[in-house]
Amino acid sequence: MTELGPVAWPPAPIRTQRLLLREPEARDRAAIIELFTSPEVGLYLGGPRPRDEFARTVPETPRRRPGLFVVDLDGAMIGIVTLDRRDAERPGHVRPDAGEAELGYMFLPEAWGCGYAAEACAAALDWFAGVLPAEPVVLCTQTANHRSMRLAAKLGFTEVERFEEYGAEQWFGVWSSGPVGHPVPA
Numbered sequence: 001m002t003e004l005g006p007v008a009w010p011p012a013p014i015r016t017q018r019l020l021l022r023e024p025e026a027r028d029r030a031a032i033i034e035l036f037t038s039p040e041v042g043l044y045l046g047g048p049r050p051r052d053e054f055a056r057t058v059p060e061t062p063r064r065r066p067g068l069f070v071v072d073l074d075g076a077m078i079g080i081v082t083l084d085r086r087d088a089e090r091p092g093h094v095r096p097d098a099g100e101a102e103l104g105y106m107f108l109p110e111a112w113g114c115g116y117a118a119e120a121c122a123a124a125l126d127w128f129a130g131v132l133p134a135e136p137v138v139l140c141t142q143t144a145n146h147r148s149m150r151l152a153a154k155l156g157f158t159e160v161e162r163f164e165e166y167g168a169e170q171w172f173g174v175w176s177s178g179p180v181g182h183p184v185p186a
Contacts, residue, residue: 007066007132008131009067010066011131014069016122019119020072021081021124021127022069024061025062028062028070028077029058031076031108032062032080033055033058034108035080035107036048036054036106037054038108040109041109044141044142044168045106046166067083067084071107071116073116078107078116079117079120081120081121082102082105083128084102085099085101085102086098086100086101086102086138091170091172092140092160093138094160094174095136100174101128101135101136102137102138102139103124103138103139103155103175118151121151122155125137133177134177136176137174137175138173138174138175139152139157139172139175140165140173141171142171144168144169157174158173158175159171160173
């Protein structure tokens with residue numbers, strides 16, 4: 001059992017047309033530090049973490065955990081995609097028992113605008129639908145984050161509600177691979 005339920009982890013690396021989704025490796029440490037301390041990346045995520053403080057917390061081989069994929073382009077990490085269980089205490093749920101799988105993603109600014117996030121997230125959703133068919137996946141983003149809003153629509157997420165959290169309006173949507181859901185476009 002993992003944080004994702006009865007899913008064997010780690011899965012085999014997932015290949016897309018341009019990317020590889022895989023577990024973190026020691027060579028990813030510098031990119032992980034850059035990702036979590038970047039002012040641009042942190043803009044809609046509560047701000048960047050202080051670089052020195054965060055660097056002290058990242059082990060030489062970054063932590064591997066169920067649901068975390070490193071997005072690799074030509075042998076270099078450009079971002080991460082996560083599938084985690086949404087905390088029952090947070091607003092926004094589509095199941096009465098809460099605990100839905102929640103898609104998250106962060107990419108280095110130099111990878112923005114190239115379609116990598118859509119490609120990587122679509123691959124992660126496709127993998128998830130294969131191991132947990134018909135289970136919904138949720139996504140939450142600030143409405144002010146226009147790039148993330150466009151990506152949610154492109155991936156086939158449907159708005160469920162909006163609410164205030166972290167001092168900003170949040171958009172909450174759901175995706176399902178089931179017959180009444182919204183499969184990821186090919």
